[in-house]
Amino acid sequence: MSDYSKNDESEQSLSQTGDAAQTEPEADTPVESPERPVRRLRWKWGLAVLVIGIAAMIIQWFRLAPDRTYQVFSVYMGIRNLVVGLLVWWMLISGVAWKTRFKGLLAAVLSFALFFAVVRVDGFEGDMVPRFQFRFLPTSEQRAVEYFENVKTADKPGLFKQPESEVNTPSASGDSAAGPQDWPGYRGAQRDGIAHDQQIRVDWETEPPKLLWKHPVGAGWGSFCVVGDRAFTQEQRGAEEVVVCYDAQTGKQLWVYADPVRFSETLGGDGPRATPTYRDGFLYTLGGTGILHSFEVFSGMEVWTRDLLKEEGLENLTWGMAGSPLIKDNLLIVNPGVRPSGSEKKNPSVLAIDLRTRKTAWVSGTRKSSYSSPQYAVLNGTPQVLIFHAKGLEGFALEDGRSLWFFPWTNQAGCNAAQPIPLDDSSVFLGAGYGQGSARIRITPSEEADQPADVKPEWKSLSLKLKFNCAVQQDGYVYGLDEGVLTCLDLETGKRQWKRGRYGYGQLLLVDQYLLILAEDGRVELVEANPEKYVQRGGFQAIEGQTWNHPALARGRLFVRNSEEAACYDLSPLTK
Incomplete structure (x- = not known):
């Protein structure tokens, strides 16, 4: 190779090296990377959903308004829709990184799970607002079972008795018939919620009610x-539905009979709903699952x-068998x-069951049952049984059960639970909740014997919406809890006189000229049955817990009782 060729190759190599040096960046010069799009939270969309x-x-x-139940249900639906809307926004529209989206979703799920790991839903208020309780606290039913485990004596499974000498103590009335001052069944002798022939002391500031006894009880709304x-009542104690006899003066348990059944329902709660019925030394009870019993009252023997x-072959109602047995003449009447x-x-x-033969005397009607109890009335000279169905009020002849008339009165829930009130020989007051209201109806017999009577409303009112709270009447006026607020209506016109005092979904009775109101929170208040104005005379906290x-x-x-405890207070006039 010639020298010239070597020089050319050397110059070419140097030229390439120089070009490379000119194109490569210096070591201290930063290298620019391609720009990534910045993710920003589209919070305005989330705020709009909220x-x-x-x-x-x-x-x-x-x-x-003013129907509290529908209001509460609308809130439930609104919260559900709001949660779904926020979930759609967060996962599809929020604009944050997918990793962040899934982290947020997981955090929400874990928070929800943690909340219900710490607390439980311990029932619902009358307007369906949930009540929460810490899980580490015992339930009211557990406290009741523990209490009775400590006080009972057992001589065979499910039946607990005191010694025979104590059991066979005769009643204070002196015989087997209920006296005029006794309370022989649901809402009293006539099922009207009126304490006939009784008086109480009304100056509670100087003479307050005296507590005689108080202790836990099993669940139930009777x-x-x-x-x-x-004193007799029905309770749920664990897996057993029981009928209990207490000493009225001391609250001591005298005997208990148990059935191995349990009625449970999320919104309505657990346990039996009905109240025992007394007749001539025998007690009749209907449990939440439809078991009908007859007992000898002194021994508790079935x-x-x-x-x-x-x-x-029937199915139970959504909220259980709630109608207390009605006894008239020799017939025991229930709505199954x-x-x-x-x-x-x-x-x-x-x-209808014949008490002499214990066999079915008659069965009648075709309409779906609801939660009111059978009511006896004599209308237009005909003894009859009033049944408040899911669709309305119907009258049945006492002797054979044939349908005499029907008046449609219902609501979206198909729930009629308040007791109808016979007013005179041809008219009845009735009320229902869920926005329905109340009415006074007039029953006119048909000119043709085989045709039903003609029934027309004298008036209708949106006031006094009786959800499952019964009313009482006196001197031409009716008093009741209209979605938890005490209300007075004129029975002649249906016009509201006044509406005052919030008691929740409690109950009331009438004694003399006063209303004894047991509020949903366990308070007892004394209010004048005064059509002119609301006058509250006194009150005290009788028991704790939700009280229907x-x-x-x-x-x-x-x-008084609820699903947690029971108590007895002496209100009798003091003798000087």
């Missing part, structure tokens, strides 16, 4: 039946039993469950 959701709930709340020195749902869907047979609206049960008044003693 504002629209809350506004919709507020509008629905005022639109559905009331007390009180005759002489004995006389006979019938499983109404099982023997008739419903036929299964698709059944070719018709619904038995009312069932009716109070009972016998011989000046007020008996």
Whole structure:
């Protein structure tokens, strides 16, 4: 190779090296990377979902007023829709990184799970607002079971008795018939919520009610039946539904009869709903699952039993068998469950059992049952049984059960639970909740014997919406809790006189010229039955916990209970 060729190759190499040096950046010069799009939270969309959701709930709340149940349900639906809207925004529209989206979703799920790991839903208020309780605290039913485990004596499974000498103590009335100051069943002797022939002291500031006894009880929404020195009620104690006899003066348990059944329902709560019925030394009870019993009251010995749902092939109602047995003449009358869907047979609206033969005397009606109890009335000279169905009020002849008339009165829930009130020989007051209201109806017999009577409303009112709270009437006026607020209506016109005092979904009774109101929170208040104005005369905290049960008044003693505890207070006039 020549020298010239070597020089050319050397120059070419140097030229390439120089070019490379000119194109490569210096070591200290930063290298620019391609720009990534910046993710920004589209918070305005989320805020819009939040504002629209809350506004919709507020509008629905005022639109559905004053019906608290529908208002609460609208809030549930609104919260559900709001959560779905926020979830869609967060996962699809928020604009943040997918990793962040899934982290946020996981955090929300874990927070929800943690909340319910710490607390439990311990029932619902009358307007369906949930009540929460810490999980580490015992339930009211557990406290009751523990209490009775410590006080009972057992001589055979499910039946706990005191010594025979104590059990066979005669009643204070002196015989087996209920006296005029006894409380022999649901809402008293006539089921009108009126303590006839009784008086109480009303100056509670200087002469306050005296506590005679208080202790835990099993779950259930029934009331007390009180005759002489004995008080009867029904409770749920664990896996057993029990009928209990207490000493009315001391609260001491005298006997218990247990059935291995349990009625449970999320919104309505657990346990039996009905109140025992007393008649001539015997007690009759209907459990939440439809078991009908007859007992000898002194010993607690079962006389006979019938499983109404099982023997008739019926299904239970959503909130259980709630109608307390009615006894008139020799008939025991109940309103049982419903036929299964698709059944070719018709619904038995009312069932009468002959107490002498213990066999079915008659079955009548076709309409679906509800939660009111059978009511006796004499209208247009005809003894009859009033049954408040899911669809309305119907009258049945006492002797043979034939349908005499029907008046449609219902609501979206198909729930009629308040007791109808016979007013005179041809008119009845009735009320229902869920926005329905109340009415006074007039029953006029048909000129043709085989035709049903003509029934027309004398007036209708949106006031006094009785959800499952019964009313009382006196001197041409009716008093009741209209969505938790005490209300007075004129029975002649249906016009509201006044509306005052918030008691929740409690119950009341009438004694003399006063209303004894057992509020939903366990308070007892004394209010004048005064059509001119609301006058509250006194009050005290009787028991703790949610209270839907009716109070009972016998011989000046007020008996109150709920699904947590029971108590008795002496209200009798003091003798000087």
